[in-house]
Amino acid sequence: MKAPVLAVDMGGTKILAAIISDKYQVLAREYQPTLASEGPQAVIRRLLAAFDRLLSSQKMGPSELGAISLAIAGGMDTEKGLVTSSPNLPGWHDVPLRDMVGEHYGVPTLLVNDSSAAALGEYRLGAGKxxxxxxxxxxxxxxxxxxxxxxxxxxxxxxxxxxxxxxxxxxxxxxxxxxxxxxxxxxxxxxxxxxxxxxxxxxxxxxxxxxxxxxxxxxxxxxxxxxxxxxxxxxxxxxxxxxxxxxxxxxxxxxxxxxxxxxxxxxxxxxxxxxxxxxxxxxxxxxxxxxxxxxxxxxxxxLGDDAGVLGAAVFARQRGTK
Ligand SMILES: [Zn+2]
Structure with missing residues (x-):
């Protein structure tokens, strides 16, 4: 997979979204407050708006992405693509985030726990290399x-x-x-x-x-x-x-x-x-x-703040999407 990955690291207080090249360079990044108390619909709207801005900053269309990889602070069912619950994201119960994002852009989309993604990032590119x-x-x-x-x-x-x-x-x-x-x-x-x-x-x-x-x-x-x-x-x-x-x-x-x-x-x-x-x-x-x-x-x-998005990109490449 040579195409860039759109990766996000979403916690209870902030969202970091980034476009990451096949060499794991961060081509563009954007921070947003999660404002988790507004509930899943509002958070997802903000997430998609951030993705749109990142893509247009790189003059890219979604079809040029290899994958979208979502690292989320919460419990999940990766098989079904659900965020099942999260102490940091009130109101998130069985939210089908993977398919909502994947179908919106028509791009293969993956879900991974944020701490797991950070671990994978440090393993491939940081202290665990x-x-x-x-x-x-x-x-x-x-x-x-x-x-x-x-x-x-x-x-x-x-x-x-x-x-x-x-x-x-x-x-x-x-x-x-x-x-x-x-x-x-x-x-x-x-x-x-x-x-x-x-x-x-x-x-x-x-x-x-x-x-x-x-x-x-x-x-x-x-x-x-x-x-x-x-x-x-x-x-x-x-x-x-x-x-x-x-x-x-x-x-x-x-x-x-x-x-x-x-x-x-x-x-x-x-x-x-x-x-x-x-x-x-x-x-x-x-x-x-x-x-x-x-x-x-x-x-x-x-890797500091970038561990989660880099790890999410590694996760997508290991799963071999596109
Ligand atoms: Zn406990």
Whole structure:
């Protein structure tokens, strides 16, 4: 397939759409707010309008595309082309997005989970290049994941595999919106760090975080926790260490099950760098099977915001459309 791919990475807050060449160059890209609260119809209209603008910016017609590849933050049935549900996209229940887009343009269209797409992007073009077996975790407001086995994205029977953020870590931990208890996402995501920092401050602990948010502690996010930790704040450093330890326990499970060559950590919280990664690596060293633990490299992602759209394009090419 030589023709370019129109790829999209859609999350709860933003949409990135891009046209990507057969050499994985981003020929054009456009950001849009998702405005997810407006519901699926409005979001899909905005998506199609963004596609039209991108195509006309390249003076292309839809027939010149090899495929359209949709990376969406949600549960899906890839067989039927449905977005089945999504905690980040209210009102999306069994939306036949693949066929709606595919029939509108008359172009072969694929659906893939956004974190899985990011994993595939990092595997082919970023931090996982040159390996065969890779696990990726996207640590942001939630925790997503993707698993590459022998060079192929593992999607599971219906496209739902790779929900690494929803592996149970603490059987008596906080209840997760997925219905499970003590999920990794509830303990090691940016949201979890902010929640824990706020809890400790409400308990009366001192922190420069209070001044960093002008006294409105409910405005604390993982970014402020990182800033405070870098400035020597003990509470913030401890919150990150705790989250990193939980993350490490999650990684131990992945290392023992999959024996990957590399684990790539992306997402906004990964910007904490070694503050997060070093304690997690330590836990892996201490707890995982020795041979697997000695082999695995735990590294930051390289592709930034483009991982999802690049991975979506890789996914389309691997599936060999047109
Ligand atoms: Zn969960």
């Amino acid at each position: 040159g390996t065969r077996n890779m696990v990726m975790l996207t640590v942001g407001t939630g925790i997503g994941g993707g698993i590459i086995i022998e060079g192929k994205l593992y999607t599971g029977s219906s496209g739902s595999a790779g929900e690494i953020g929803h592996m149970a870590i603490d059987v008596s931990g906080p209840k997760c919106k997925c219905g499970n208890i003590g999920c990794l996402e509830m303990l090691a995501s940016g949201t979890a760090m902010a929640r824990e920092a706020i809890r400790r401050i409400r308990d009366g602990q001192q922190s420069i975080l209070i001044a960093l948010v002008g006294g409105n502690i409910e405005n604390i996010t993982a970014r402020e926790v990182g800033t405070a930790a870098r400035n020597g704040d003990a509470l913030a450093a401890d919150v990150i260490l705790e989250a990193a330890t939980y993350l490490g326990i999650g990684l131990v499970n992945m290392v023992n099950i999959f024996n990957p060559e590399v684990i790539v950590i992306g997402g906004s919280v990964a910007k904490l760098g070694d503050l997060l990664l070093e304690p997690a690596r330590q836990v892996v060293k201490e707890r995982a099977f020795r041979i697997s633990a000695n082999l695995v490299r735990i590294v930051p992602a390289q």
